Amino acid sequence: MTASAKTPAASLAHLGPDRQDIAILTSQERIRLAREDAWIGYxxxxxxxxxxxxxxxxxxxxxxxxxxxxxxxxxxxxxxxxxxxxxxxxxxxxxxxxxxxxxxxxxxxxxxxxxxxxxxxxxxxxxxxxxxxxxxxxxxxxxxxxxxxxxxxxxxxxxxxxxxxxxxxxxxxxxxxxxxxxxxxxxxxxxxxxxxxxxxxxxxxxxxxxxxxxPKWELGKEFVSLLASFERVLPLLERSNLAGRELAVLLFSLSKGSIGQLTRVLRRAAVEAIRSGDERITPEILAGLDAIDLGGV
The missing domain is CATH 3.40.50.300 (P-loop containing nucleotide triphosphate hydrolases)
Structure with a gap:
């Protein structure tokens, strides 16, 4: 599956400036991008x-x-x-x-x-x-x-x-x-x-x-801000609204307050979102992740 080169730039407003060109990448290229380390400056x-x-x-x-x-x-x-x-x-x-x-x-x-x-x-x-x-x-x-x-x-x-x-x-x-x-x-x-x-x-x-x-993260404004930062770097064509209450609570539960575990969860979820064609992280995708397999993507 290849991402459409006609994806309107306005629809990628959820991404940071260095991710605005992802629409020209193939799905496999974006999967590789999702797996790369990205600095999150919280x-x-x-x-x-x-x-x-x-x-x-x-x-x-x-x-x-x-x-x-x-x-x-x-x-x-x-x-x-x-x-x-x-x-x-x-x-x-x-x-x-x-x-x-x-x-x-x-x-x-x-x-x-x-x-x-x-x-x-x-x-x-x-x-x-x-x-x-x-x-x-x-x-x-x-x-x-x-x-x-x-x-x-x-x-x-x-x-x-x-x-x-x-x-x-x-x-x-x-x-x-x-x-x-x-x-x-x-x-x-x-x-x-x-x-x-x-x-x-x-x-x-x-x-x-x-x-x-x-320190370990707590479920509050700083954690929500962290999720918003992740949203700007994950190479997904649709907005997931990671900082919204439903996903924020789910992601905090899955990560147990660890940014390392949160990174693994979001990478794996982003890969599944690209493969499924959803192009956004949903509660259903998070629920389908195998906890045993979260050590890698």
Whole structure:
């Protein structure tokens, strides 16, 4: 099925400017578009981005401020740091040298200093060397961070530190404290509520981190506004009125206050709306979604 190229532009007023050309796309092309990640700039996310921008521009000092981004699983943390990284991608400078202002890595699930340095090196696009000594890996990572003019290090899944025994936890936290001080760059750590407990095991370190909290959504004006934002990016030819009371209540129930789950529900519903020819998300389409299958689209 191919979308009609004669669809009046006025009928696409529910879409944002960058979606106004979807009428010329085939159904399959719009299904692919529905499955793509799209940045939804709700108020908490915009505020978080601004705080990260402010931190990136902070003058160098031996005691740099840092940020902890904390929230439940599926509540927008990874999307937030992904958006920030996209706004500050690696670049090639006029002299031909590379620069990576924002480096993003994930704390290893089985944390150790050796794995940390190996993963950090890989996050900067350099082949891993798992056989080297901890000291050699640390020296290589520090040199890379400096040569790439890194201005911020972001560490996702920081709560994985708790997977190690107590001595290893203390060792990793001390390493983070020293890393920020030596390079004089801000460090952003990201994780669930357990991340707070991770930092609190070192009171000195905990005092250096200001929190950005991404709470679970409640059924109110902010959630309705979020749905209206989704309506503007989902590539459907008809208006669904996601922010209307009936669909808003249904979507809140299905998402359980998680923006990650809401995104999965809306992607799957949009795909079904295109395939069925309805071209809008309806209560019937939502009722027909298989809850077990909502982990993917």
């Amino acid at each position: 108020s908490a996310a915009k505020s978080g981005l601004q705080r990260l921008e402010d931190l990136l521009d902070h003058p160098k000092s031996p005691r740099m401020p840092n940020i902890l981004v904390v929230g439940d699983s599926g509540n927008g943390k990874t999307s937030l740091i992904g958006r920030f990284r996209d706004l500050h991608p690696p670049i090639i400078k006029p002299d031909g040298r590379g620069a990576q202002p924002v480096v993003v890595m994930t704390m290893p699930a089985e944390p150790s200093e050796a794995r940390f340095w190996s993963d950090l090196i890989a996050a900067m696009g350099v082949a891993r060397n798992d056989s080297g000594t901890v000291q050699a890996k640390m020296s290589q990572a520090m040199l890379l961070l400096q040569s790439l003019h890194c201005r911020m290090l972001i560490i996702d899944e920081i709560h994985n530190v708790l997977n190690g025994n107590l001595p290893r936890q203390k060792q990793l936290l001390a390493m983070l404290k020293n890393l920020g001080s030596r390079l004089m760059i801000p460090i952003v750590v990201v994780g669930t509520e357990a991340a707070k407990r991770t930092l609190q095991t070192d009171p000195q370190l905990a005092n250096r981190f200001e929190a950005i909290v991404l």
